[in-house]
Amino acid sequence: MTIKHHLTEPILMAYSAGTLPEAFSLVVATHLSMCEECRARAASYDAVGGAMLDGATLDMDEGALEATLALLEAPVERPIKADVPADAVFPGPLRDYVGGDLDAVQWKAVGGGVRQAILPTSKDASVRLLHIPAGMAVPDHGHRGTELTLVLQGAFRDEEDRFGPGDVEVANEDLTHTPVAEEGMDCICLAATDAPLRFSGLIPRLAQPFLRI
Amino acid sequence: MFQDSDTLVEEKPRGCTRAVGMLKAVRGGKAKLRVSKDGTPEAHWVACMQAIHSASDRKAFAELFRHFAPRVKAFLVKSGADMSMAEECTQEVMAIVWRKAALFDPSRASVATWVFTIARNRKIDALRKQRRPEPEELTWGPEAEPEQADIISFQQESARLAKAVAALPEKQRVLVEQAYFGDLSHSEIADSTGLPLGTIKSRLRLALDRLRHAMT
Ligand SMILES: [Zn+2]
Numbered sequence: 110m111t112i113k114h115h116l117t118e119p120i121l122m123a124y125s126a127g128t129l130p131e132a133f134s135l136v137v138a139t140h141l142s143m144c145e146e147c148r149a150r151a152a153s154y155d156a157v158g159g160a161m162l163d164g165a166t167l168d169m170d171e172g173a174l175e176a177t178l179a180l181l182e183a184p185v186e187r188p189i190k191a192d193v194p195a196d197a198v199f200p201g202p203l204r205d206y207v208g209g210d211l212d213a214v215q216w217k218a219v220g221g222g223v224r225q226a227i228l229p230t231s232k233d234a235s236v237r238l239l240h241i242p243a244g245m246a247v248p249d250h251g252h253r254g255t256e257l258t259l260v261l262q263g264a265f266r267d268e269e270d271r272f273g274p275g276d277v278e279v280a281n282e283d284l285t286h287t288p289v290a291e292e293g294m295d296c297i298c299l300a301a302t303d304a305p306l307r308f309s310g311l312i313p314r315l316a317q318p319f320l321r322i
Numbered sequence: 323m324f325q326d327s328d329t330l331v332e333e334k335p336r337g338c339t340r341a342v343g344m345l346k347a348v349r350g351g352k353a354k355l356r357v358s359k360d361g362t363p364e365a366h367w368v369a370c371m372q373a374i375h376s377a378s379d380r381k382a383f384a385e386l387f388r389h390f391a392p393r394v395k396a397f398l399v400k401s402g403a404d405m406s407m408a409e410e411c412t413q414e415v416m417a418i419v420w421r422k423a424a425l426f427d428p429s430r431a432s433v434a435t436w437v438f439t440i441a442r443n444r445k446i447d448a449l450r451k452q453r454r455p456e457p458e459e460l461t462w463g464p465e466a467e468p469e470q471a472d473i474i475s476f477q478q479e480s481a482r483l484a485k486a487v488a489a490l491p492e493k494q495r496v497l498v499e500q501a502y503f504g505d506l507s508h509s510e511i512a513d514s515t516g517l518p519l520g521t522i523k524s525r526l527r528l529a530l531d532r533l534r535h536a537m538t
Contacts, residue, residue, distance in 0.1 A: 125502075126502045131452040134452075155435050155439055156431070156432065156480065159437070159439075160435075160480075160484045160486075161502050162437065163434065163487070164495070165396040167395040170409050173391065174388075177387065177416050177417055180417040181420055200457070200458055230452075
């Protein structure tokens with residue numbers, strides 16, 4: 110898979126800091142499951158977090174070590190890992206939210222042959238799967254907030270470029286575009302948006318200077 | 323942040339692409355991983371992790387605990403937890419450090435980074451009450467034991483980064499910390515510090531420039 114469009118620095122940093130809304134984190138984790146390059150960049154932001162950990166200390170309560178060792182005595186519930194289908198279309202984090210692979214998605218028609226499935230996340234943003242028939246335009250594409258769109262299958266084109274499997278488009282309200290699914294194959298995307306809710310407090314605005322590094 | 327995200331849209335990834343984890347130039351191939359206290363602190367923490375994993379060594383765990391637990395607790399309080407919640411979450415974080423010791427890979431992350439990611443995930447779960455989607459492991463082919471030389475060069479990169487963070491001027495350091503540990507927006511930080519937005523931006527950029535140089 111040749112990925113051309115990657116995640117931006119502020120988004121990777123906010124994912125590493127743990128301040129992204131869950132819906133955006135799902136798109137990020139899904140892209141990272143497909144993209145070695147962004148995975149390495151995310152690791153570097155984790156490394157900065159690790160280094161920052163050395164900044165300050167707060168004394169633990171008396172007996173904290175013993176209490177922690179006692180926690181280890183408790184039996185651990187091991188999460189049951191579902192078997193990965195050999196021909197899985199969705200990366201692991203997305204399968205977790207869908208409760209299976211592509212064939213498990215509960216699609217709802219939204220007109221023009223387009224179908225969507227909204228995935229359950231926290232309410233500060235939302236994320237949905239989109240199924241766009243080959244050659245069709247993506248509907249309702251005004252950006253009232255920020256939108257992250259990751260292509261899982263097929264491809265779409267807009268005024269900006271072509272977006273194929275693994276590519277992610279970061280669009281804001283200034284971008285007006287008309288994405289159209291390429292001929293030949295239906296396009297399946299994972300799209301997160303913070304509209305109409307804004308979450309300016311949740312992503313550090315400070316992340317912006319990373320852009321210019 | 324996303325209000326002026328036009329730059330966010332246009333900017334192509336670069337800069338930090340040279341992640342610490344990517345810098346695995348093999349050098350000092352003959353060097354031995356030091357596991358005693360005479361070694362670098364990082365080598366010592368790695369040895370503690372390995373002792374926990376291979377021998378359920380409680381003494382090694384106690385050492386890690388004394389060093390990292392107070393740092394995790396401070397991180398959680400800065401992130402908005404009250405004292406009792408921070409105490410409880412820190413104990414849970416350290417218990418996960420023990421339980422998942424087998425998953426720690428010293429050629430991919432420092433012990434501090436690994437502890438940070440566990441603490442961050444606990445923060446999202448306990449403070450923000452959200453799930454944390456994590457990427458699935460990429461398959462790189464047959465999984466090989468990490469080379470000692472890779473581990474050592476990785477530790478050198480980590481040490482350099484830690485030094486660069488420690489050497490940041492206080493004003494810059496505070497801003498990076500707020501970007502990481504706080505949930506404050508740009509303008510909220512401007513309000514709380516009384517500094518103009520432009521000053522905050524340029525100070526943070528300076529700080530991150532320094533860190534980038536440490537990683538390349
Ligand atoms: Zn990428």
